[in-house]
Amino acid sequence: MRETVTASELDLALANALQLRPRASWSELAPLLGVTAGTLARRWERLTGEGLAWVYAAPGREFSRNRCSAFVLLRCLPGDRTRLMAELSALPEAVTIELTGHGSADLLLDVLAPDLTALTRFLGEKLDRMPGIVSVTCLFTTSLYVEGSRWRLRSLAPAQLTALGSPSAARGEPAGTVPLDAVDRALLRELVRDGRLGLAELAERTATSPATVRRRLRRLTDSSVLTFRCDIASALAGHPVPVSLLGQVPARDIGTTHRTLAALPECRLVAAVTGPANIFVTLWVHDLGDIQRRETALCARLPTLTVTDRIVGLHTVKRMGHLLDDEGRRVGVQPISPW
Numbered sequence: 049m050r051e052t053v054t055a056s057e058l059d060l061a062l063a064n065a066l067q068l069r070p071r072a073s074w075s076e077l078a079p080l081l082g083v084t085a086g087t088l089a090r091r092w093e094r095l096t097g098e099g100l101a102w103v104y105a106a107p108g109r110e111f112s113r114n115r116c117s118a119f120v121l122l123r124c125l126p127g128d129r130t131r132l133m134a135e136l137s138a139l140p141e142a143v144t145i146e147l148t149g150h151g152s153a154d155l156l157l158d159v160l161a162p163d164l165t166a167l168t169r170f171l172g173e174k175l176d177r178m179p180g181i182v183s184v185t186c187l188f189t190t191s192l193y194v195e196g197s198r199w200r201l202r203s204l205a206p207a208q209l210t211a212l213g214s215p216s217a218a219r220g221e222p223a224g225t226v227p228l229d230a231v232d233r234a235l236l237r238e239l240v241r242d243g244r245l246g247l248a249e250l251a252e253r254t255a256t257s258p259a260t261v262r263r264r265l266r267r268l269t270d271s272s273v274l275t276f277r278c279d280i281a282s283a284l285a286g287h288p289v290p291v292s293l294l295g296q297v298p299a300r301d302i303g304t305t306h307r308t309l310a311a312l313p314e315c316r317l318v319a320a321v322t323g324p325a326n327i328f329v330t331l332w333v334h335d336l337g338d339i340q341r342r343e344t345a346l347c348a349r350l351p352t353l354t355v356t357d358r359i360v361g362l363h364t365v366k367r368m369g370h371l372l373d374d375e376g377r378r379v380g381v382q383p384i385s386p387w
Contacts, residue, residue, distance in 0.1 A: 058083065060203035062091055063101045063280050067200055068212045070103045070243055070276035080211050099377030101280045105239035106368050107160060107386055108272035110226055112192035115386065116167045117160045119292075119321065119328055120175075121153035121185040121359075128180025129154055135178060137366050141170045143384045145366040146290070150359045153185070156292065160386035187294075187321040187328060193306040194318040196368070197277035199332070201285065202313065226271045228387055231256055235264055236274065240369055240383045243276045273387065279367060282376030288332035290316070290361035291339050294325035296354045302326070305350055314342070325356045336360070 058081065065077050074085035074092075081088065095101040111117070120142075124132050129147070132155065136142045144158035161167035175184055204212070228236075234254040238245055247258040254261065268274050282288060297305045302320060309318045309329050317330040333342055343355055364372050369384035 057203070058087075059091060059095060059100075059284070060201060061208070062088060063095070063278060063284065064201040064203040065208070065212060066092075066101070066103055066278035067197075068209070070278050080208050095284075099281060099373070099379055100284045101278060102370065102378050103243035103276060103278045104241065104368070104370070105236060105243050105274045106195075106197060106277050108269070108275040109192075110272040111160070111386065112189065112195075115160070115162050116164050117158070117189040117192070117386075118167060119187040119189070119319075120157040120159050120171070121187070122155040122157065122175075123152065123182040124154050125180045125182060132178060132180055133365050137371060137382055139170070139174060140369070140382065140384050141166070141174070141386070142366070143368050143386065144364070146361045147363040147365060148359050149362045152357070153359060156359055156361070160384065162386060185323075187323050187325075189319045189321055189328075191320040192318075193320070194310045194315060196279070196316050197275050198310075199316045200313075201280065226268075226273050228273070231260070232264060232268065232273075233385075233387070235261065235268070236387060237383060237385070239274070239276075240385075241381050277368075279370065279378075281372070281378070282364075285332070285376075286334075288314070289335060289338070290330060290332055290364065292317075292328065292330045292359040292361070293343065293355050294321075294357040294359070295327040295329065296325050296356055297327055297350070297352050299326075301350070301352045305353060308350055309346075327353070 061081055065081065074088040078085040078088055133145060133147065136145050136157065141159050141161055142157045143160050146156045148154060148156050159167060159170060161170060171184065171186060175181060231254060235250060238250060238253050247261045250261045251258045305327060306318050309315055312331065314331045314333055315329065316332055319328045320326055321328045331342060333339055339358060339360070347353055347355065363374055364376060366372065366382065369382050370378045371380035371382060373379050
């Protein structure tokens with residue numbers, strides 16, 4: 049059994065700084081955090097070694113515009129849930145898997161695919177062939193307003209946040225699907241495992257030069273093909289309770305609704321989806337009692353919002369390709385390749 053996590057203020061500040069600047073050098077961050085670069089390097093090695101924090105590349109805004117994603121709710125036979133979680137974790141399309149405490153869904157999947165045809169194959173050829181699945185409900189994402197890289201630990205002082213600055217935005221709006229060649233894909237394969245790999249190491253692993261790696265990374269980030277994010281174990285975040293709310297709102301109010309939801313500190317994700325409910329939002333709340341309080345407050349601020357379902361997460365088995373234990377610590381990687 050693992051010992052209790054005791055994160056220092058420096059650990060939390062470091063994780064928060066890397067949420068804002070995932071690939072910043074230790075020498076850049078050291079003066080802001082009041083320690084040496086060597087201290088930060090050792091702290092980060094410990095955090096990653098214990099599975100408490102990790103940096104990786106994830107699909108950027110270009111994905112939500114030009115490719116295909118969905119939330120899939122599965123009902124399964126009670127005796128088959130453990131086996132199904134293991135089998136689903138091996139599938140690259142199922143980037144996030146959550147065991148839920150929910151009457152109409154036992155497992156919640158976040159599925160990413162390069163196009164609708166690939167997503168259809170996943171639903172029909174892979175899920176349909178898995179014994180133990182009783183029903184499949186697919187909510188296609190029509191717009192993704194907020195995703196997990198926007199969530200913050202909020203451990204830094206205002207002066208430190210100012211010094212770090214806002215994360216750099218993409219330079220332009222991608223007009224269509226950005227073509228990826230063999231070098232791009234090789235870089236993505238490495239970066240979904242470890243987003244802090246240096247230019248020299250990336251060049252060695254992809255049989256190219258550091259200058260080429262620098263240019264390719266700039267192109268991939270500027271075009272929003274990828275974004276870098278720092279994730280942390282739930283133990284480091286104070287054991288929040290993940291809850292996903294399905295809601296129905298008139299089309300005219302979707303913009304106001306998503307802006308209100310996105311401004312909440314506990315908001316992890318906001319998406320417009322197909323089906324009777326057209327809003328899907330994931331919150332990290334303090335405890336089970338907080339779910340009703342948050343919902344009550346939200347409905348007071350958004351009078352046209354009707355919450356139609358509440359899905360409480362019991363255990364996140366996989367998050368964006370990273371395998372987690374019951375404490376939310378990273379214990380392995382099943383690389384995703386939605387591009």
